[in-house]
Amino acid sequence: MPAIADPPARQARKQRTRELLIAAGMRLFAQRGIAAVRMGDIARAARVAHGTVFLHFRTRDELLAVIIKQYAGAAALRIRELVEEKADLRHVLAAHLRGLAEMEPFYTRLIMEGPSLSPVARTALLGIQSAVATHLAAAVDRGVRDGSLRTLPREMLFNTWLGLVNHYVTNRDLFAPRKSVLTELGPKLMTYFLSLLKP
Amino acid sequence: MNTKCISCGMPMTKAADHAAGDLAKKYCAHCATPDGSLKSRDEVLQGMSMFLAHSQGLDPSAAEAAAREMMSHMPAWK
Numbered sequence: 001m002p003a004i005a006d007p008p009a010r011q012a013r014k015q016r017t018r019e020l021l022i023a024a025g026m027r028l029f030a031q032r033g034i035a036a037v038r039m040g041d042i043a044r045a046a047r048v049a050h051g052t053v054f055l056h057f058r059t060r061d062e063l064l065a066v067i068i069k070q071y072a073g074a075a076a077l078r079i080r081e082l083v084e085e086k087a088d089l090r091h092v093l094a095a096h097l098r099g100l101a102e103m104e105p106f107y108t109r110l111i112m113e114g115p116s117l118s119p120v121a122r123t124a125l126l127g128i129q130s131a132v133a134t135h136l137a138a139a140v141d142r143g144v145r146d147g148s149l150r151t152l153p154r155e156m157l158f159n160t161w162l163g164l165v166n167h168y169v170t171n172r173d174l175f176a177p178r179k180s181v182l183t184e185l186g187p188k189l190m191t192y193f194l195s196l197l198k199p
Numbered sequence: 200m201n202t203k204c205i206s207c208g209m210p211m212t213k214a215a216d217h218a219a220g221d222l223a224k225k226y227c228a229h230c231a232t233p234d235g236s237l238k239s240r241d242e243v244l245q246g247m248s249m250f251l252a253h254s255q256g257l258d259p260s261a262a263e264a265a266a267r268e269m270m271s272h273m274p275a276w277k
Contacts, residue, residue, distance in 0.1 A: 077210050123268040126251060127208065133254040155256030 030105035075099020133158035206230035
């Protein structure tokens with residue numbers, strides 16, 4: 001017997017529930033830390049029945065991976081579009097910082113708990129980082145060709161930038177208490193990093 | 200148009216991203232052979248491992264483990 005598709009109204013409700021769970025998950029992971037949050041907590045925060053959560057996400061880590069891909073993935077896509085439009089490195093770095101700033105509390109937890117994340121979540125982040133690294137390298141390559149930037153090994157370029165950014169994010173309470181450290185200090189980080197790449 | 204490659208998850212936003220520039224293909228140009236068919240699992244694994252390793256300087260075995268994990272969730276390789 002062929003499967004009967006959900007009517008549009010039911011599909012819309014399912015999609016809305018999924019979005020509520022993603023938003024609640026991101027909020028709780030940011031507030032309490034990733035390891036401390038359970039699916040029951042997310043269900044309560046989203047005002048969704050506990051069993052309903054598992055109709056959308058088999059495990060908490062699957063939901064975490066979806067959140068990572070949705071938010072960090074969107075930022076990576078914007079960076080890719082900028083690079084394809086031949087934006088200079090400063091604009092690409094700025095887009096990276098904007099994307100991270102939009103999820104700064106959640107991103108803070110991600111990088112602080114990084115090594116203890118489940119493989120599905122950790123590799124979701126790794127995959128997006130590799131995409132960003134590739135786009136950054138393409139922007140730098142253009143700068144090297146026009147003589148405005150010096151060359152660096154591809155992976156060291158990205159790891160140096162990310163190391164700098166993550167140090168400020170991890171210690172945001174020291175660098176910009178009660179503020180978005182990436183918004184407050186992002187321009188300074190970009191200026192410094194770009195100065196390292198001057199020929 | 201914004202879909203993801205069923206093999207590696209790369210976002211495909213234009214025809215050139217799709218295998219052989221064909222919007223009907225659900226996998227990307229990087230996961231396709233020169234004739235436009237999908238590469239083998241081992242070829243995709245090798246390509247994805249190298250991508251992870253080279254872009255971030257990951258240890259090759261760590262990059263391969265990450266690539267295997269990613270592929271285990273992809274529609275083409277589940």
